[in-house]
Amino acid sequence: MTIDWTNFTPLASAAGGALIGLAAALFVLFNGRIAGISGILGGLLQWPRGDSAWRVAFLLGLVAAPLAYGMFAPLPAVRVEAGTATLVAAGLLVGVGTRYGAGCTSGHGVCGLSRMSPRSLVATGAFMAAGFATVLIVRHLIE
Numbered sequence: 001m002t003i004d005w006t007n008f009t010p011l012a013s014a015a016g017g018a019l020i021g022l023a024a025a026l027f028v029l030f031n032g033r034i035a036g037i038s039g040i041l042g043g044l045l046q047w048p049r050g051d052s053a054w055r056v057a058f059l060l061g062l063v064a065a066p067l068a069y070g071m072f073a074p075l076p077a078v079r080v081e082a083g084t085a086t087l088v089a090a091g092l093l094v095g096v097g098t099r100y101g102a103g104c105t106s107g108h109g110v111c112g113l114s115r116m117s118p119r120s121l122v123a124t125g126a127f128m129a130a131g132f133a134t135v136l137i138v139r140h141l142i143e
């Protein structure tokens with residue numbers, strides 16, 4: 001294994017991680033809710049609800065943040081090395097997994113682990129193991 005020193009950005013990555021942690025902490029402090037994307041989006045799909053305004057604002061912020069960043073610096077090129085069928089299958093598997101696991105990487109991996117939730121520890125271990133296995137199979141065994 002080699003390190004791509006051109007794209008090795010530990011300071012920017014640490015700053016990004018700190019911002020995600022700060023945002024998650026402020027969200028639970030001021031809103032009393034976990035910043036889990038699947039739960040926020042899933043809550044919009046359960047109609048009617050009285051708390052849809054903050055959910056829409058949160059999701060719009062996820063889209064607006066990179067667009068705002070793009071006004072000041074060039075966005076990295078998007079490169080997807082998978083076909084449409086693979087992307088659709090992956091999206092469906094992730095969606096089903098987040099429903100069965102009662103949360104996603106942001107809910108369990110960021111917010112749940114920081115709250116020392118045993119359920120989030122198991123869920124994070126499960127989706128990390130599934131990701132490792134998928135990369136091993138798709139990138140190393142099939143090719």
